[in-house]
Amino acid sequence: MTRLFDVFEGIRLKGILIILFGTLLFGFGIIHFNLQNGLAHGGFTGITLLFYYLFAIEPSLSNLLLNIPLFIIGYKLLGRVMLIYSIIGTIALSASLRLFELYPVTQLPLQDDMILVSIFAGVFTGAGLGLIFRAGGTTGGADILARLANKYTGMSLGRFMFTFDAFVISVSLIHLNTTMAMYTLVTVFVTSRVIDFIIEGASAAKSTMIISDKTEEISDEVIKRMSRGSTVLTGRGSFTRDNRDIMYCVVNRNELVQLKSIIDEIDPYAFVSINDVKEVSGEGFTFDQSQRHMTPAQ
Structure with a gap:
């Protein structure tokens, strides 16, 4: 048995x-x-x-x-x-x-x-x-x-x-x-x-790469308004040689307009790259709303 x-x-x-x-x-x-x-x-x-x-x-x-x-x-x-x-x-x-x-x-x-x-x-x-x-x-x-x-x-x-x-x-x-x-x-x-x-x-989403001098402010507003987290990477501009923060964030298709609105509101000169994501899993996508615990860092 x-x-x-x-x-x-x-x-x-x-x-x-x-x-x-x-x-x-x-x-x-x-x-x-x-x-x-x-x-x-x-x-x-x-x-x-x-x-x-x-x-x-x-x-x-x-x-x-x-x-x-x-x-x-x-x-x-x-x-x-x-x-x-x-x-x-x-x-x-x-x-x-x-x-x-x-x-x-x-x-x-x-x-x-x-x-x-x-x-x-x-x-x-x-x-x-x-x-x-x-x-x-x-x-x-x-x-x-x-x-x-x-x-x-x-x-x-x-x-x-x-x-x-x-x-x-x-x-x-x-x-x-x-x-x-x-x-x-x-x-x-x-x-x-x-x-x-x-x-x-069914799991399609949009990934965004955001390069801005106000990455932290954008990230905080995305968490506050959209309950979406992001990852901040460090890069260096090939022309200016300056170190810059690069914010990587994945959102549902219907959230993309709101994300772009937040970016335009805080830094209209930010460089934004948007790509299709065929499948995504994890917090905010395959967890129930009750399982999400996104809060701003203290």
Whole structure:
């Protein structure tokens, strides 16, 4: 019994629920937009759709048959927690596909507007995969192949995924015409952008580098008005050779205007550099408000 608990150590119910919801979104998108309108897809999902178009094999079945041997081959590369989440994701995806195969929510007559089909297919599949990835799982397939390729050939994960998607879509030309293949590329592009937004966008922020003679005053006002901390670094100007304080501060997007207002109010001549931050964690971002204890230094 103790060993059984050890196997599932680190597995969280919240993560499982997110994966299950993600597979429902993904399955809905594949069945109601890709399959109903004759679109292909990248990755192993694209192979399952191709099998359906050519041999009438249900995607829910071919998804399981294709992934089982890959889990056997690549289980050591995933790690225990990710392996369990991925197995859950793969089984749940097949169940979601089967659910929507048997009980379609709606028939959407969108064949005359394939741009709309392509976009919504990408939104649903991207949102589903993004939630699955964010929870620490995968849907198996190309992700495992990418890790194997990275280990034994040194090919990057992103390069392999792009190459594999391009290969699957190219093979899908057996069934698709060129126009449908181009719509499929639109779907794959939207999918990738939505995945990035789900994984990174929710935690996106702005980092600022502020060089000013009044760094301490700016820092105090940022703490007072925004409850945001900062780090003051010491640098030296290459032209003047003077030592200067450099204030580094990370804020949410919606706080950037307030930060710039504070800077302009205290030192309108300050040099300010602003950059995108794809992910941020820690006090003020991933802690609850009640856990924040930012106060000015005494």
